[in-house]
Amino acid sequence: MKISDLIALLKERLRDVIVGIEEMPNNDVMLEIKRHDLLPVLTTLKKDKELGFISFTNQLGVDYGDSFAVIYNLYSFALGNKLTVKVFLEKDNPEVDSVERLFRGANWFERETYDLLGIRFKGHGNLERLLLPSDWEGYPLRKDYVYPEEYHGMALKRKTLFEE
Amino acid sequence: MTEFLSDEMVLNMGPHHPSTHGVLRFILQTDGEMMRRAIPDVGFLHRGIEKIAELLPYQAFMPYTDRIDYLASICCNFGYALTVERLAQIEVPEKAEYLRVISAELTRIGSHFVGLGALLLDLGAVTPFVHALREREVYNDLMESLCGARLTHNYVRIGGVSYDEPPGFREKTRRFIDHIEYEFLDEFNELASFNTIFINRMKNVGVITAEDAIEHSLVGPNLRGSGVKHDIRKNDPYSIYNRFNFDIPVGHGKFGTMGDCYDRYWVRVEEVMESCRIIRQALELMPETGPVRTKLPRVFKPPKGEIYVRTECPRGEMGFYLISDGGKNPYRLKIRTGSFSAAAMIGEVSQGVMVADLVTIIGSFDVVAPEIDR
Amino acid sequence: MPAQYNLVNRLNEDSRMILTTVDRALNLARANSVWYLLMGLACCSIELMQTGGPRADIDRFGSLFRATPRQSDLMIVAGTVSLKMAPRLKRLYEQMADPKYVIAMGSCANCGGLFNLSYSIVKGVDKILPVDVYLPGCPPRPEALTEALIKIQEKIKNERYLRKKE
Numbered sequence: 001m002k003i004s005d006l007i008a009l010l011k012e013r014l015r016d017v018i019v020g021i022e023e024m025p026n027n028d029v030m031l032e033i034k035r036h037d038l039l040p041v042l043t044t045l046k047k048d049k050e051l052g053f054i055s056f057t058n059q060l061g062v063d064y065g066d067s068f069a070v071i072y073n074l075y076s077f078a079l080g081n082k083l084t085v086k087v088f089l090e091k092d093n094p095e096v097d098s099v100e101r102l103f104r105g106a107n108w109f110e111r112e113t114y115d116l117l118g119i120r121f122k123g124h125g126n127l128e129r130l131l132l133p134s135d136w137e138g139y140p141l142r143k144d145y146v147y148p149e150e151y152h153g154m155a156l157k158r159k160t161l162f163e164e
Numbered sequence: 165m166t167e168f169l170s171d172e173m174v175l176n177m178g179p180h181h182p183s184t185h186g187v188l189r190f191i192l193q194t195d196g197e198m199m200r201r202a203i204p205d206v207g208f209l210h211r212g213i214e215k216i217a218e219l220l221p222y223q224a225f226m227p228y229t230d231r232i233d234y235l236a237s238i239c240c241n242f243g244y245a246l247t248v249e250r251l252a253q254i255e256v257p258e259k260a261e262y263l264r265v266i267s268a269e270l271t272r273i274g275s276h277f278v279g280l281g282a283l284l285l286d287l288g289a290v291t292p293f294v295h296a297l298r299e300r301e302v303y304n305d306l307m308e309s310l311c312g313a314r315l316t317h318n319y320v321r322i323g324g325v326s327y328d329e330p331p332g333f334r335e336k337t338r339r340f341i342d343h344i345e346y347e348f349l350d351e352f353n354e355l356a357s358f359n360t361i362f363i364n365r366m367k368n369v370g371v372i373t374a375e376d377a378i379e380h381s382l383v384g385p386n387l388r389g390s391g392v393k394h395d396i397r398k399n400d401p402y403s404i405y406n407r408f409n410f411d412i413p414v415g416h417g418k419f420g421t422m423g424d425c426y427d428r429y430w431v432r433v434e435e436v437m438e439s440c441r442i443i444r445q446a447l448e449l450m451p452e453t454g455p456v457r458t459k460l461p462r463v464f465k466p467p468k469g470e471i472y473v474r475t476e477c478p479r480g481e482m483g484f485y486l487i488s489d490g491g492k493n494p495y496r497l498k499i500r501t502g503s504f505s506a507a508a509m510i511g512e513v514s515q516g517v518m519v520a521d522l523v524t525i526i527g528s529f530d531v532v533a534p535e536i537d538r
Numbered sequence: 539m540p541a542q543y544n545l546v547n548r549l550n551e552d553s554r555m556i557l558t559t560v561d562r563a564l565n566l567a568r569a570n571s572v573w574y575l576l577m578g579l580a581c582c583s584i585e586l587m588q589t590g591g592p593r594a595d596i597d598r599f600g601s602l603f604r605a606t607p608r609q610s611d612l613m614i615v616a617g618t619v620s621l622k623m624a625p626r627l628k629r630l631y632e633q634m635a636d637p638k639y640v641i642a643m644g645s646c647a648n649c650g651g652l653f654n655l656s657y658s659i660v661k662g663v664d665k666i667l668p669v670d671v672y673l674p675g676c677p678p679r680p681e682a683l684t685e686a687l688i689k690i691q692e693k694i695k696n697e698r699y700l701r702k703k704e
Contacts, residue, residue, distance in 0.1 A: 024469075024470060024471065024472070025250055025251060025469060025471045026250050026471050026472065026473055027400075028471070028472055030470070054378055054379075055378055055381065056381050057381065057383075057474070057481065057483060057500065058472065058483050058485060058498065058500040060485055060496070060498035062487060062495075062496050063496075071485065073472050073483065073485065073500075077378075077392075077394065080399065080400075082400075082472065084470075084472060103379065103381070104379045104380050104512075105379065105380045105381025105382075105505055105508070106381075107508060108504065108505070108507075108508040109504075112504075116214070129207075130206065130207060131206065131207035131210040131537055131538075132207060132210060132622070132658060133207075133621065133622045140212060140215055140657050140658075141214060141215060141496075145657075147657050148657065151621050152621075152625075154621065154624060154660060154665060154666065155665065156621075156657075156661065179623065179626055180577065180626060180630055181605075186578065186579070186580070186583065187579055187623060207620075207622050208620060208622050208623045208626075209579065209580055209617075209618065209620055209623070210620055210622065210658050211618055211620065211653045211656050211658065211659055212653070212655075212656035212657050212658050212659070213656075215655075215656065215657065216653070216655045216656060219655055220655075227652065228652065230581075231580070231581055231652065234580065234581035234584060235584065278584065278587075294591060294592050297587065297588060297591035297592055298591070298592045298593070300588070300591075301588065301591070301592070301593045304588075314585070314677075314679060315581060315584055315585060315677050316581060316676065316677065533580070534580055534581070537620075
């Protein structure tokens, strides 16, 4: 489906909740919605016969400095189209509804985002650290993250070429 | 940890276990030889590649993409270069496109050799693994003549490739793929694929339906093994893949149920043949001379924007979500890999199977640890 | 062969007697049966596999891989050691029987290498284990790994257990 047609279709289906919709490079559409609309919108996108965004391809969190964002990449086998859904979160309370019940594949993606960025997913069954050890402090992909000096007695500093 | 009954045993498998393909850990809840569930525990190779991407200029990040999936480094290079090129709208010379496709498909063959061989090794067949490694050495020589490295090639650059083909490369490549397609695969199939013991270990084990595979975000050969005909090279063509004539192999229950371990294995064997077909066509069509690299400014700054590009790696779809703020470093780079969802899926399909079948299931998914952890 | 490795001293040409020390005889046996632990962590593990494969064939030097630390003499740390893996690596080393040797294979195991910028990496495996041979390269070629093994064999042949060193 053409990008302009998809945008028109999305505007018709999700009239009330769209904050912004625009074309992205590489045949993609960026759909921005509010935080509390996330679960209903993704349910519509998945369950709607015509849209059929049943494939959850990617999820990531971003630290924009003054706010966080969670980005979902969906794919529709029926239309052959990609869709990017973006939700902005406040800096002091990064929390959003979990979509684990809707897309089973989102389970580990949400755990990873929690692990590396500290964004909490409400309603997730097992929100624990995935990649880092469970007693790790801080969230490394935040922009204000400071590297630890040592971990369980192992010193983590070795002079690099980049730090002089 | 979940509750467990008193006659159950909790068994630890890994992180250092020869059949877990790198450092991967499973916590098994077993009742005798039957397994109630296996809980994957990953992160033993978490190297923070996504954080490093934010600290380095765009070109300097290229060697790190090799290490995301060390078995298929050129495919990862390719994906990253393509992402930056599409964001900055850089044209790639014609010859560089062909060299990229040829080297990426060669890498796919080399990667599947290790995947198939290691699966057989885990099931106790040492000889096919040694045969696969023998052919991989030839592949290594080819790549070494092309870019000077055996494993972490770092061949693709933003805007082209690093070197032109060396003299005699086409002839050697043609001989290699002829040998693979007409001699080696026959021998390998006779030795291993159609072996009754092997078929009985593989068929009807770890069955995944097509709906489940899509629901759990499986990609690549693991998705196609369940019968879903989806390949980024066809469905969302990038580079020059739309010029070639090739098929997408899908699982159809060759010996057992559709979507079992044997189907996932057989899809990989057929993909090797399809890669040979692509390389043969590309060698015919590749121009004799021409530039292989677009000149970029020393301090390279792509425009502000966000982009998500997917490419087809041997382990499935590799997606790069790149956010640029107009500076010389990426603002955020997320790498979506095939093994990540496959590793999550192992925990789901391994409910109620024998402990020995877990090894089959892990091998059939062909996961690579750094792709899960990054 | 350098003089110190000379195992046998023949008395004369037709002599059927061999004179040697117990140390040297033991060391010869040990040096030619160095079994290594299959400690593939990252990229280097593929080169480690191919060193054991058909072309480089490290079996020629009496080395073959063991999956269990109890039966191995040599630990080839092939790859990046993350902080989550470090305690396990140390425990595996402690499970090996003495005398034991360590090769730090690749830049990551030497000093952190390419991943020196990372937050979750042990910058050099020598921070947690004693290392005998440092092998540079990213990843090292099979020939280089064979050379490192020969260095380990030389070290073993020079060891004295039954008497003090002069």
